């Protein structure tokens with residue numbers, strides 16, 4: 001059994017069959033993808049013990065068609081891998097941007113799960129013609145995660161300011177995890193702003209609370 005977060009990442013890989021997990025660590029995502037009928041997997045991580053763990057897991061599952069590589073980001077990948085999906089999860093948003101920038105291969109389909117700086121990551125993706133197909137919040141053991149599925153597009157692509165701020169899938173239908181995340185953020189902001197003396201910063205915090213409350217109301221009205 002993998003965690004709810006990892007399960008969502010695996011689900012978003014959809015029907016992809018040739019998949020790399022960049023920053024694979026334990027290799028649990030690859031293990032599940034192997035069980036789900038993947039044809040070829042690449043376990044890559046900057047840490048040698050991590051790729052070793054991932055390799056051991058795939059061997060234990062008797063999955064044969066995989067490669068393990070130690071190195072920075074996508075720099076270990078090659079066009080010859082013919083990947084139809086790359087997962088980059090559990091790293092900072094800025095680190096993910098750096099990894100995407102330095103990729104030696106053309107990036108087409110990605111599942112990304114930044115630990116922070118999701119707004120900056122969305123801005124980078126839009127500026128670089130990555131179409132965001134899914135962008136949703138999931139809660140796992142009382143922590144909130146943004147998970148994005150993106151596809152390279154040859155056309156210019158735009159998102160509204162609201163979509164950049166909150167993630168487009170969260171603004172459609174009713175995602176209880178998104179509402180809970182905003183409620184938690186508002187609670188923290190409300191507690192912190194009491195001690196803030198700088199008027200500008202205080203006003204920014206209060207504006208964020210107001211905007212978040214509006215999104216909570218909108219989400220509840222879509223229930």
Ligand SMILES: C[S@@+](CC[C@H](N)C(=O)[O-])C[C@H]1O[C@@H](n2cnc3c(N)ncnc32)[C@H](O)[C@@H]1O
Pocket residue numbers: 022023024025026044045046047050071072073074088089090091095099
């Ligand atoms: C918090 S773990 C996340 C593991 C797994 N992807 C997940 O989501 O559960 C981050 C992993 O990314 C690896 N990592 C960090 N920076 C990296 C980079 N620039 N290139 C490749 N791997 C990196 C770390 O060694 C670590 O194994």
